[in-house]
Amino acid sequence: MYYAHTDGGSRGNPGPAGYGWMLLRNDSLIAYEHGYMGADSTNNQAEYQGVLRLFEYLNEHYRGSPIEIRCDSQLVVKQLEGDFRVKDAAMFALHQRVQALMAEYGREHITFRWVRRNHNRCADLLVNVAIDELKEPTISENNKNQFAFRLKGLYTFYDKPGLLAAAH
Numbered sequence: 001m002y003y004a005h006t007d008g009g010s011r012g013n014p015g016p017a018g019y020g021w022m023l024l025r026n027d028s029l030i031a032y033e034h035g036y037m038g039a040d041s042t043n044n045q046a047e048y049q050g051v052l053r054l055f056e057y058l059n060e061h062y063r064g065s066p067i068e069i070r071c072d073s074q075l076v077v078k079q080l081e082g083d084f085r086v087k088d089a090a091m092f093a094l095h096q097r098v099q100a101l102m103a104e105y106g107r108e109h110i111t112f113r114w115v116r117r118n119h120n121r122c123a124d125l126l127v128n129v130a131i132d133e134l135k136e137p138t139i140s141e142n143n144k145n146q147f148a149f150r151l152k153g154l155y156t157f158y159d160k161p162g163l164l165a166a167a168h
Contacts, residue, residue, distance in 0.1 A: 001025070001065075001066045001067065001068065002023060002024070002025050002030075002062060002065055002066065002067040002068070003023075003024045003025070003067070003068050003069075003070065004021055004022065004023045004024070004054055004058075004067060004068070004069045004070065005021065005022050005024075005070045005071075005115075005120055005122055005123040006019070006020070006021040006047070006050035006051050006054055006069060006070070006071050006123055007019065007020050007021075007047065007050055007071070007072060007073075007120055007123035007124050007126065007127050008020075008043065008044075008045070008046025008047035008048065008049055008050040008073070008127060009043055009046055009047075009124070009127045009128070009131070010037075010041055010042055010043045010045075010046055010131075011131060013042050013043050014040045014041055014042045014045075015039065015040070015041075016036075016038070016039045016041075016131050017036075017037040017038065017039075017041035017042070017043070017045065017046040017131065018034060018035060018036050018037055018046060018126075018127045018128070018129075018130030018131040018134070019034065019035055019037065019046050019047070019049040019050035019053060019126075019127060019130065020032065020033065020034035020035075020050060020123045020124075020125070020126020020127045020129075020130060021033055021034075021050050021051075021053060021054040021057075021123060021126070022122055022123060022126065023054070023057070023058075023062075030141070031057065031061075031139060031140060031141045032126060032139075032140055033053055033054075033057065033126075033138065033139040033140070034126035034127065034129055034130040034134060034138060035049075035053065035130050035134060035138065036130045036131060036134045036135055037049060037130075044073070044075060044076070044088075044091055045090065045091070045094065046127070047071070047073040047075075047076045048076060048091065048094040048095065048098060049094070050071075050123070050127075051069070051071065051076060051080070051098050052094065052097055052098050052101065054069070055098060055101035055102060055104075055105060056101060057139065058105055059101060059104050059105050063104070063105055063106065064105065064106045064109055065109060066109050066111075067109060067110055067111070068111045068112075068113055069110065069111070069112050069113070070113050070114075070115045070119070070120060071112065071113075071114060071115070071120070072114070072115055072116065072117045072119075072120040072123075072124075073114075074114050077112045077113070077114045078114075079091075079095055080095070080098060080099070080102070080112055081112055
């Protein structure tokens with residue numbers, strides 16, 4: 001099974017924003033992406049952008065594979081699962097785009113899981129790097145670079161399911 005962590009954030013709301021996602025299988029980092037969204041996006045728009053960009057990548061490379069997507073935005077998870085309505089027009093357009101990508105992927109293969117922010121630190125790091133340093137989206141499948149090693153270390157320490165619970 002594949003696992004993905006997604007996140008989005010803005011400094012100010014709206015303000016400079018970025019998104020990030022990372023894809024794993026058997027605790028091995030497969031790919032990650034992070035991108036800067038400009039100086040006038042909201043936190044929720046950035047959260048949706050992370051999920052949207054993840055599904056664009058998944059549909060190109062892994063369509064139909066079982067995946068669990070972990071996100072620290074309860075709003076996004078509940079909206080994509082159909083539990084909450086989308087009221088904002090701009091958010092509705094993003095929601096519809098993600099829903100179309102999910103249908104293309106195969107909705108039956110997708111599970112969403114809300115995680116606390118402290119269990120999503122890798123994706124959060126991607127967001128912060130995007131806001132601080134990037135102007136263009138960056139996808140990496142070369143997982144032998146220093147940033148990939150930093151992500152793997154953070155994932156092992158913070159985000160790996162059950163690791164913190166087992167340590168206490």
